[in-house]
Amino acid sequence: xxxxxxxxxxxxxxxxxxxxxxxxxxxxxxxxxxxxxxxxxxxxxxxxxxxxxxxxxxxxxxxxxxxxxxxxxxxxxxxxxxxxxxxxxxxxxxxxxxxxxxxxxxxxxxxxxxxxxxxxxxxxxxxxxxxxxxxxxxxxxxxxxxxxxxxxxxxxxxxxxxxxxxxxxxxxxxxxxxxxxxxxxxxxxxxxxxxxxxxxxxxxxxxxxxxxxxxxxxxxxxxxxxxxxxxxxxxxxxxxxxxxxxxxxxxxxxxxxxxxxxxxxxxxxxxxxxxxxxxxxxxxxxxxxxxxxxxxxxxxxxxxxxxxxxxxxxxxxxxxxxxxxxxxxxxxxxxxxxxxxxxxxxxxxxxxxxxxxxxxxxxxxxxxxxxxxxxxxxxxxxxxxxxxxxxxxxxxxxxxxxxxxxxxxxxxxxxxxxxxxxxxxxxxxxxxxxxxxxxxxxxxxxxxxxxxxxxxxxxxxxxxxxxxxxxxxxxxxxxxxxxxxxxxxxxxxxxxxxxxxxxxxxxxxxxxxxxxxxxxxxxxxxxxxxxxxxxxxxxxxxxxxxxxxxxxxxxxxxxxxxxxxxxxxxxxxxxxxxxxxxxxxxxxxxxxxxxxxxxxxxxxxxxxxxxxxxxxxxxxxxxxxxxxxxxxxxxxxxxxxxxxxxxxxxxxxxxxxxxxxxxxxxxxxxxxxxxxxxxxxxxxxxxxxxxxxxxxxxxxxxxxxxxxxxxxx
Numbered sequence: 078x079x080x081x082x083x084x085x086x087x088x089x090x091x092x093x094x095x096x097x098x099x100x101x102x103x104x105x106x107x108x109x110x111x112x113x114x115x116x117x118x119x120x121x122x123x124x125x126x127x128x129x130x131x132x133x134x135x136x137x138x139x140x141x142x143x144x145x146x147x148x149x150x151x152x153x154x155x156x157x158x159x160x161x162x163x164x165x166x167x168x169x170x171x172x173x174x175x176x177x178x179x180x181x182x183x184x185x186x187x188x189x190x191x192x193x194x195x196x197x198x199x200x201x202x203x204x205x206x207x208x209x210x211x212x213x214x215x216x217x218x219x220x221x222x223x224x225x226x227x228x229x230x231x232x233x234x235x236x237x238x239x240x241x242x243x244x245x246x247x248x249x250x251x252x253x254x255x256x257x258x259x260x261x262x263x264x265x266x267x268x269x270x271x272x273x274x275x276x277x278x279x280x281x282x283x284x285x286x287x288x289x290x291x292x293x294x295x296x297x298x299x300x301x302x303x304x305x306x307x308x309x310x311x312x313x314x315x316x317x318x319x320x321x322x323x324x325x326x327x328x329x330x331x332x333x334x335x336x337x338x339x340x341x342x343x344x345x346x347x348x349x350x351x352x353x354x355x356x357x358x359x360x361x362x363x364x365x366x367x368x369x370x371x372x373x374x375x376x377x378x379x380x381x382x383x384x385x386x387x388x389x390x391x392x393x394x395x396x397x398x399x400x401x402x403x404x405x406x407x408x409x410x411x412x413x414x415x416x417x418x419x420x421x422x423x424x425x426x427x428x429x430x431x432x433x434x435x436x437x438x439x440x441x442x443x444x445x446x447x448x449x450x451x452x453x454x455x456x457x458x459x460x461x462x463x464x465x466x467x468x469x470x471x472x473x474x475x476x477x478x479x480x481x482x483x484x485x486x487x488x489x490x491x492x493x494x495x496x497x498x499x500x501x502x503x504x505x506x507x508x509x510x511x512x513x514x515x516x517x518x519x520x521x522x523x524x525x526x527x528x529x530x531x532x533x534x535x536x537x538x539x540x541x542x543x544x545x546x547x548x549x550x551x552x553x554x555x556x557x558x559x560x561x562x563x564x565x566x567x568x569x570x571x572x573x574x575x576x577x578x579x580x581x582x583x584x585x586x587x588x589x590x591x592x593x594x595x596x597x598x599x600x601x602x603x604x605x606x607x608x609x610x611x612x613x614x615x616x617x618x619x620x621x622x623x624x625x626x627x628x629x630x631x632x633x634x635x636x637x638x639x640x641x642x643x644x645x646x647x648x649x650x651x652x653x654x655x656x657x658x659x660x661x662x663x664x665x666x667x668x669x670x671x672x673x674x675x676x677x678x679x680x681x682x683x684x685x686x687x688x689x690x691x692x693x694x695x696x697x698x699x700x701x702x703x704x705x706x707x708x709x710x711x712x713x714x715x716x717x718x719x720x721x722x723x724x725x726x727x728x729x730x731x732x733x734x735x736x737x738x739x740x741x742x743x744x745x746x747x748x749x750x751x752x753x754x755x756x757x758x759x760x761x762x763x764x765x766x767x768x769x770x771x772x773x774x775x776x777x778x779x780x781x782x783x784x785x786x787x788x789x790x
Contacts, residue, residue, distance in 0.1 A: 102133045103379055105375035106143035106155035107401050108709040109136070120397040127394035131382065134401070138717060139701075139710040141458050144170050145719065147372055153378045154371035156402055159364065160222070160423070160465040160711065162418040167461050173373050174421045177366040177410040185363040185425065188320040188441040191229060191344040192305070192353060197314035201348035202233045209285055211307035211316040215263035217516040217706075221301070223467035228431045229317045230255075232346070237435035243689045244469045245435060246275060247437065253279040260307050263301035267695035268735070279348050285312045299314055302326065302335075308432060309336035315344065320358060322582045327353055346427075362427030369409070376415050377411065432465060440471035443690050444485035444627065445725075446492035448477065455718040459725070462712040468696045469688055484509040487679055492757060494678055495689065499525050499671035501553030511677040514687060514751075515694055517715075518672055518739035521642035523729040525671040526631040526751070527560040529658040530619060537626070539660055540568055546625040547583045547603060550620035551611050553591035556749055557628040560669040563752035566645065582781040585625075590620050613637050617646045622653065631657065631667060671749035672737045672739050673727040685696050698733045707772035 109115045119136035135152045139163050146152035148170045156178065157165070165172055179186075193199045197208060211360035213221060230252050237251035244267050259282045266272050276283055276292055282734075283292035285307055286299075293299070298307040301319055308316035318326075327341070328334025338353040345359035347614040370492060371379040374690045378591045386399040387407055399491075412421075422429055447453040452763040456474035463472055475492050477483045481504075483495035490510040496517070497505050505511040531537050534673065539544075550558050562580055565571045571579035581599045588603035605608065609618040612633035613619045619627035635657055676694065678687070699706070701714040722728050731739055737748055 091588040101134060101688055102131055103150045103154065103375060103382070104133050104135050105398070105401060105621055106135045106137050106146050106152035107762055108138070108140055108143060108155070110708045114597070116707055123397040124394050124658040127397075130394035132394070132398050132427060141712045142719070144168065145458075147172065148482050153375050156367055156383055156695070156709075157370050158367050158711065159422065159428065160462075162370065162422055163429075163465045164458075164461045165370075166418055167464075168458070170368040171373055171375035173415040174368045174370050174416050174418060175376050175415060176369040176383045176412065178368065178407045179366050179410045180407055182408070186366045188358075188360040189225060189228065189322060189424075190318060190358060190360055192316045192318060192341055193307060193339050193344050193350070194308060194314050194341055199314060200350065202236060203234055203348075205253055205315065207257045208314040209312065210252075210261075211285065211298065211304040212257040212259060212260055212261040212305045212683075213301055213314035213317065214294070214296070216294040217300065224431050224465070225364060227467065228427065230433075231434045236437065241685065243685060243692065244436070245689075245692055246278075249279050249282065253282050257281070258295070260287075260292075260298045260304075260313065262296040262303070263294045266692050267699060268454055268691060271692070306335065308341070318397045323353065323358075323506060330485050332739040347558075360426055362431050363424065363425050364426045366384065368421075370418065380411060380415060383409050386443055404575050406604070410683055433601045434468060434531075436471075441689060442473045443470055444473045444491075446474050446478050446486055446726065448479050448483060449724075451719065452476075452720055455724045457716075459712060460462060460700070462701065463693075466696075466711075468693055468700070470693060472693070477744070484511060484677070484744050487511060487677070490679070494676050496674045497677045498674050499749060500552055502671075502677075502750065503559055503676050505556050505653040506753060508514075510680045512680040512682075513737050514676040514678045514682075515691060515733050516672040516676075516737045517674045517727050517730040518734050518737065519727070519729045519732060520739070521745070522632060523673060523727075524630075524632070524745075525556050525673075526667040527557050527628060527671075528631045528667050529670045530559075530616070530627045530634060530655050531625065531630060531658065532619060532622070533654055533656050534780075535625070535630055535656065537658060540564065540570060542657075544570070544583055545585045547616040547623065548587040548600075549581055549603065549609060549624035550587070550589040550600075551615045551628060551629060551688060553589045553593070556669065556671050557615075558589065560749065561628050562750050565659065574758060588615070590614070590622065594698065603702055613640075613647065615643065616655075619647060620650055626658075628644075628668075665746060667747060667751055669747045669749040670745055673730055676733075694733050700776055702733070703731055710781065 104155060107117045107121065109117050117134060117136045121136065124130055125133055135146060137146060140155070140157055141156040141164065142163065143152060144165050145156065148168070154175070162172070168290045199205060199208060215223070230248070234251050234255045237247040237254070239247055239250070241465060242250060249265060257311045261282045262441055264272050265275055280289065283289045284291050284623065285298035297303065298312070300727055301322050304316045305322060307313045307459045308327070325332055326335045327338040329338065329682065341353045342361050343353060343355065346361055349359070351359060369379070369383050383402065384403070386395055388399065390396045397590070400782045402425065445456050447456050451475050453476040456472070458474040460474060477486055477487070480495060480497060483492060484497070484505050485494040487495055488511070495512065528661045529543070535545065552558065555609070562576055565580070566576060571583055575581055584600065586602035591598040592601050603623050604619060606623055607621070608614055609623070609765040612629050615629050616633065616637045618624040634652060637645070638650050638652055657666050678690070701710065701712045703715055711713050715726050716728050718724045737750070738745070
């Protein structure tokens with residue numbers, strides 16, 4: 078947008094005999110929330126189209142994108158959580174806080190205190206060892222981030238830094254050894270299996286709960302009020318709780334009381350003790366309000382505008398602006414002076430300290446390998462976002478030129494994790510000695526479902542009919558290639574080693590992009606005609622009648638025929654132009670299925686490192702994935718970044734799992750990774766030439782069954 082005049086003023090611009098009035102508007106970055114907080118489609122058009130409007134909408138997928146838009150001059154202001162302000166400071170985004178979004182007239186959204194039973198003989202933090210601790214627990218991070226949840230323990234408990242334990246277990250162990258017992262209900266870590274193991278190992282941290290054996294979010298002592306009930310029911314000696322809940326619990330504000338305050342006191346950070354009914358309670362840490370923050374040069378005018386908004390302005394553009402900014406019925410509290418984010422947060426007792434506790438030394442870091450500048454940038458913003466929500470170990474983003482170089486870096490211990498597309502999994506395993514840490518699981522409509530596709534009307538009814546036919550593969554050593562090789566081998570249509578050369582003898586002139594010359598030139602002859610690379614290339618190879626069969630993902634056919642971009646040969650075709658070979662099995666026509674991508678690591682990675690790393694990515698998924706718990710998303714893991722798709726993770730990913738299926742109830746057969754054991758036949762045969770073919774097939778079957786048991790399918 079070109080500016081012709083001062084902010085909020087209009088200038089007359091003359092072009093020949095025409096003239097028009099141009100008004101430079103403030104640009105609000107809008108992030109849609111969930112449910113009825115999806116407001117951009119309703120209010121942005123009203124805001125943009127109003128003749129007298131002073132604001133335009135810039136819609137973003139998450140709050141970190143709004144920070145980047147302001148940094149790049151594409152937006153002027155937005156609504157941010159206090160965690161976003163820490164990220165902004167780390168990333169060098171210059172903002173001034175103009176207004177707080179308060180729903181009650183309090184200085185902070187909430188304050189957190191430590192309440193003790195006067196009969197517990199606690200006189201200072203030095204008396205806390207061996208006492209009984211009531212904690213709100215975990216599982217409602219929208220309201221209570223792990224950083225604030227763990228602040229008290231981080232302040233009073235000597236940390237454990239056992240190199241043989243995960244960081245999560247080190248924290249749990251330190252608390253278990255410091256207090257006599259506790260109730261810390263809810264998920265301690267994100268992997269349910271590991272969570273149960275930790276609770277069995279440290280049962281004292283569930284001992285005070287109503288149901289110690291379960292220790293879940295359903296416990297009567299779980300949650301904000303749960304920790305206070307744990308205290309006043311006589312189970313514990315000290316409770317970590319929100320001050321507003323304390324006032325309500327002890328009847329210090331209007332409403333029903335659960336207990337009388339005379340027996341209880343606040344333990345203060347300076348080791349003093351004051352009564353719970355004191356008019357000046359002592360606070361350990363506060364949570365600042367969400368705020369409106371703006372570019373420095375426009376902050377004064379934006380503050381005046383936001384401060385003027387009122388629910389009385391219905392049927393005006395200001396009412397649309399109000400509905401885009403407020404998160405609930407909000408009072409736009411005007412700060413006495415415009416304030417840089419650093420000094421604003423510094424006034425929030427304990428908040429910056431909570432975000433700056435040092436960890437163990439040497440620190441543990443997970444080095445993520447990225448394959449482009451923009452992917453590395455997304456990784457860096459994910460790293461910053463993870464830090465402000467207490468995710469550990471730390472992340473480090475390392476850039477390479479491509480996935481192959483990343484796999485080399487991991488093999489050489491120069492990086493730790495890389496996201497590998499399914500077509501490169503076999504190469505990762507065989508050439509770079511990698512293994513899977515977790516999978517990007519997707520809906521069935523996005524899985525790679527390998528099928529044999531022919532043109533409609535082709536007289537092909539079985540795999541035997543493909544002998545001598547011209548085949549179109551997306552890429553050598555990819556999902557389709559290895560699946561077909563496994564299928565032909567299992568049907569005993571190819572039998573001898575090397576199997577790749579057997580493929581060349583089975584098919585007629587074909588196209589297999591990337592096939593090494595030594596593996597059989599017959600399988601590359603069709604590639605010389607046109608660009609038949611990739612899924613669309615293989616389908617083009619088939620539809621142009623160069624080939625007789627294409628081995629591709631079933632979902633690629635739909636995308637090939639629906640993609641209307643110029644130059645796509647499939648946009649003149651329909652699904653009805655193709656037929657899929659089912660070979661008598663109409664339910665499972667696919668030959669294999671693969672997840673969207675896999676995170677791969679060194680095969681000699683320790684079990685300890687894998688637990689630490691898996692927990693980090695599962696935390697990230699819970700915070701920033703498709704099922705984020707916040708009103709608006711702080712950062713988008715699975716979606717576009719700066720307008721680019723499939724960076725670092727696939728946009729279609731539903732969740733991360735250490736199993737390839739999206740849910741435990743998924744029962745789709747023929748998981749692709751199992752087919753990769755087919756080549757073991759030749760390896761075994763070369764080293765065990767005296768074994769009969771029957772025993773070799775039994776051995777391969779045993780490997781498959783072992784893999785099934787390993788991932789629990």
